[in-house]
Amino acid sequence: MQIHPLITDSKTLADFCARIAQSPYIAVDTEFMRENSYWPDLCLVQVADANEAAAIDPKAPGLDLKPLLDLMTDNEDVLKVFHAGGQDLEIIYNLTGRTPHPMFDTQIAAMALGLGEQIGYGNLVEAWLGVQLDKGARFTDWGRRPLDKRQIDYAIGDVTYLIQIFPMMLDELKKTGRGGWLDQEMERISDAGNYVNEPAEAWKRVRIASRKADVLGRLKALAAWREMEAQDKNLPRGRIVKDETLADIASHPPRTQDDLGKVRGLSATWKSNDIGARLMAALGNHEPLAREELPDRDPKRPGLGKDGALVADLLKLLLKIRSRDINVASRLLARSDDIEALAAGVRDGLSILEGWRYEQFGRDAVDLVEGRMAFAVKNGRLRMTRTMATE
Numbered sequence: 001m002q003i004h005p006l007i008t009d010s011k012t013l014a015d016f017c018a019r020i021a022q023s024p025y026i027a028v029d030t031e032f033m034r035e036n037s038y039w040p041d042l043c044l045v046q047v048a049d050a051n052e053a054a055a056i057d058p059k060a061p062g063l064d065l066k067p068l069l070d071l072m073t074d075n076e077d078v079l080k081v082f083h084a085g086g087q088d089l090e091i092i093y094n095l096t097g098r099t100p101h102p103m104f105d106t107q108i109a110a111m112a113l114g115l116g117e118q119i120g121y122g123n124l125v126e127a128w129l130g131v132q133l134d135k136g137a138r139f140t141d142w143g144r145r146p147l148d149k150r151q152i153d154y155a156i157g158d159v160t161y162l163i164q165i166f167p168m169m170l171d172e173l174k175k176t177g178r179g180g181w182l183d184q185e186m187e188r189i190s191d192a193g194n195y196v197n198e199p200a201e202a203w204k205r206v207r208i209a210s211r212k213a214d215v216l217g218r219l220k221a222l223a224a225w226r227e228m229e230a231q232d233k234n235l236p237r238g239r240i241v242k243d244e245t246l247a248d249i250a251s252h253p254p255r256t257q258d259d260l261g262k263v264r265g266l267s268a269t270w271k272s273n274d275i276g277a278r279l280m281a282a283l284g285n286h287e288p289l290a291r292e293e294l295p296d297r298d299p300k301r302p303g304l305g306k307d308g309a310l311v312a313d314l315l316k317l318l319l320k321i322r323s324r325d326i327n328v329a330s331r332l333l334a335r336s337d338d339i340e341a342l343a344a345g346v347r348d349g350l351s352i353l354e355g356w357r358y359e360q361f362g363r364d365a366v367d368l369v370e371g372r373m374a375f376a377v378k379n380g381r382l383r384m385t386r387t388m389a390t391e
Contacts, residue, residue, distance in 0.1 A: 257280045
């Protein structure tokens with residue numbers, strides 16, 4: 001494989017993209033920094049096909065990334081292969097408003113092949129290629145320039161190994177008949193809606209014990225305000241106000257700005273500064289959360305109750321058994337919210353009652369809930385057995 005020098009000019013990048021656009025699939029990875037910013041700071045992009053690989057410097061003066069971004073988001077003939085690509089997709093979405101498609105995530109594929117819930121890239125490379133990666137450059141500050149050869153070689157390794165692993169995984173998926181299991185997951189990951197940071201939805205990420213409409217209405221207003229402050233200043237949300245402080249203010253709202261100086265998690269300056277005034281303005285404009293937005297009101301997700309929680313525990317045990325028996329990560333087979341909904345009596349709109357998930361787990365799950373299946377120990381091993389349903 002030909003490894004190119006670091007690409008820093010537009011013509012070299014355009015020529016490289018034109019060549020690899022003829023390939024059926026490419027491997028993609030990014031290096032970025034976001035410890036001190038709201039938006040991830042893209043520092044390096046690595047791309048490879050079966051014949052050549054390169055690292056691209058998005059910080060190079062005058063570099064036009066359009067050929068690369070168009071290849072990622074507009075070219076449906078080239079499959080884009082990532083490993084744990086969620087943050088890579090987020091970066092591309094932030095730059096273009098679109099996500100790479102079609103795409104393939106080797107971490108998700110590894111779940112279908114029995115390699116664990118979230119296998120790391122180094123372990124994936126060792127499992128498939130028998131290569132132990134040099135982790136010396138793992139904690140590089142990718143925003144600093146110049147990058148040395150060791151750093152660039154380390155970064156390019158993320159795609160030169162990935163481009164070798166992908167066809168091997170694809171062959172194994174075909175042999176096991178599990179390729180179709182991944183289609184829905186890949187479409188879900190590549191859905192652009194996953195990467196929209198909508199201020200009005202930010203409150204859903206904040207943990208709070210209360211389910212009162214007025215408290216959640218204040219939380220919604222405060223979280224939206226914080227999101228816009230963080231975006232405007234390009235700072236992490238927690239650098240504006242931490243989640244626990246936001247929840248505390250929503251639950252015990254200050255009457256005046258002066259009271260902000262007494263809030264745990266805020267400095268005394270908030271009682272007189274501009275940001276404190278903006279927080280109070282957001283708090284003053286809140287409305288109680290609309291009834292349809294209140295948690296646990298979705299008819300597909302009714303409350304479990306004590307008996308339902310016990311049934312959910314039995315279903316999770318069944319999930320562990322089935323995952324072990326067919327050698328697939330339980331997280332790919334079923335999600336907790338679907339299991340809890342099934343335990344609560346829901347039978348419509350659940351992914352575990354559709355397609356391959358129904359065949360591999362859902363049918364047995366329904367039978368367990370409805371009394372047609374039971375646990376048994378045979379030769380020291382926990383298994384499921386069919387039984388006659390009784391009243």
